[in-house]
Amino acid sequence: MNCWKTINMYKHNGDQRLFIMSVLTMLITFILIYVPAQYLFATTSFYDNYFLLFIISLWIMYPLHKLLHYLPIIYLKNKVRKSLTFKYWMIPIVKIKVYEPITKWSFIIALFTPFTVINSLLIVACLSFPHYVHYFTILLAFHVGLCYSDFVKAKNVLTAPNRSYIEENEDGLEILLHSSKS
Numbered sequence: 001m002n003c004w005k006t007i008n009m010y011k012h013n014g015d016q017r018l019f020i021m022s023v024l025t026m027l028i029t030f031i032l033i034y035v036p037a038q039y040l041f042a043t044t045s046f047y048d049n050y051f052l053l054f055i056i057s058l059w060i061m062y063p064l065h066k067l068l069h070y071l072p073i074i075y076l077k078n079k080v081r082k083s084l085t086f087k088y089w090m091i092p093i094v095k096i097k098v099y100e101p102i103t104k105w106s107f108i109i110a111l112f113t114p115f116t117v118i119n120s121l122l123i124v125a126c127l128s129f130p131h132y133v134h135y136f137t138i139l140l141a142f143h144v145g146l147c148y149s150d151f152v153k154a155k156n157v158l159t160a161p162n163r164s165y166i167e168e169n170e171d172g173l174e175i176l177l178h179s180s181k182s
Helices: 009-013 015-040 051-079 104-128 130-146 148-158
Strands: 002-007 080-087 091-098 165-169 172-177
Touching (some): 002 148, 009 015, 009 148, 009 172, 015 130, 051 091, 104 130
Antiparallel strands (some): 002 172, 165 172
């Protein structure tokens, strides 16, 4: 296989820029969702019960997001490395890397699974429990911000040829193509 393109997100975009864009994405998402939700549920009074459950949901959001990245490619056990560590003994850090080439569309599906599943559940929760729409919109905005780096990766991978393969290494993503035989 030949390398068609190497993408180092952190070197190209910078850690600070990715973080700032993620936070801005969270804020914009919250504004765009919370304001219409206020009008949609104007007759509903909001409750502040279950605040501890809300905090736990924020804490669990990242590991759940990473788990949903892994589920579509779970059948590729030996091609994917995963690790779980804790920062400050309470913040879970989950790393999932594809160390052997997988198809472009498997990688895309793995990228978009958390976005579609978690956001769909949170939108249904907003509609089902209107008294807690403020909690769900905060969780939804937080999750969309978590997905920002996935969108950046997807933008780069979607431009690759259809029969390409994706691999992750220390330098970032590598988009590989089968070498043609002469």
